[in-house]
Amino acid sequence: MSNEERQTSWFRKVEEDPLLFNEAIEALLGSRVGSFVFVQTPHFHKDYEVNGFYLEPETEHNVLGRIMRVENSITVQKDGDYFVSGKLEVIIKVLRFDNGASIESNVNREDLDSPYELLQFIQMLEDNELDDGSGGQVEFVTEDQLLLVRKFVENVPLGIETFFRDMTSDIQTQPLKQE
C-alpha cells in the first residue's frame, strides 16, 4: 500500500470516527510500553559511564533501556482538510546493574503538525523503528538479544565472586629464569 493510499485509508477511518485515530495511536504506543530498546550512548552525554550499563554487544555504543511510558497529546481535526497537532513522547529508563540512580530519558519527542508526519510516525512504530529525536537510532531488542541479557544476569553473581577473588588474592609467581 502506498503512503497516499495509507493516508486515505486512515483519513477515511477518521472521517467515520475521529476518535478512532487517537485510539489507534494510543494502542500502538501502549503496546510498546515495557519493550526493551538499545539507545545510543551519546544521547546521555556526561551522565553516561560504561561500567554498570548493559551495552549492545554488536556496537558497544548502545545501552539497554526499557520503555516506561508513552505520552500522546495528538489531536486530529477535520475542517475540510485534516489538521494534526500535538506531540508524542516515548520515555525510557536506562537499565543499570551498579545500583546507581536510574536514568529516565525522553528518547522520542515528535512534534507533529501534518497528517503525513503522523503517518510516518505510525509507520515507524509499526516497524519497530524509533528515532531518538537527535538522529540517533533506537533499536528494539530482539528475543535473542534479550536471552543474552538474561544469561549475562545469571552469570554475573558467580562472575563477581571470581572477579573479586582475582582482585584480592595473592598471585603465585613462577620463579624467574636466572641468566
Add this chain to the structure above:
Amino acid sequence: MSNKEDQKSWAQKVEENPVLFTEAIEALLISRVGSFVFINESNLGGDLTANGLYYDPDGNDGLLAKIIKVENNVSVSPESSAPDNSDYVVSGHISIIARILRFDGGKSLAVDLQEGYELTHSFSLTHEIESLEDNELCDVDNNPIHFLSDEQLLAVHEFVKNAVVGLGKFSLDLG
C-alpha cells in the same frame, strides 16, 4: 641526567658487577606482579564483548587487568671488542603477562602486554627500566598501559560491592 649519562651510569654498574643489572631488572619486574593496569582494548582483537569487563571510567578504552607474570630473559655483558670499549651487549626479551578481569563468569583472558619485548641495546633496556620505575608501560603497539591509582582501585571495589545489589534491581527491571 641525560640518556647518555644514564646509560653510562648503568654501564659502570654492570662493569662492576654484571649480575647486578639482571637482578635489578628482576626485582623491578617482580614488584609489578599483582599490579592492576588499564590496557587498551585494541590489543585484544575482537574476542571480547563489552559486558562483563571493567572499563577505565575516564575513557581511553582501557580494560582492567592484573599483571600475573613477568618473564625476564635479558642478559647484559660487556663488549670488550666494541670500538670505544664502553658498549654493552644486551640481548633477550621481557614479557609482561596480564589477565583481564571480568565479572560475567566468562573465561579469563591472559594477554602478553609486550609479546616478548625484544631488547637489543643498552638504551632500550635503560628506557624499559625507567618506564617500569615510573609505572609507565607501553604495549607492543605503543599504546600506554596505565597502572591504577589507589583511588581507581577503590572505585573498582565500590563497583563490585554495588553490583551485587544493583543486579537484583536490574533483574526486577528485566521482569
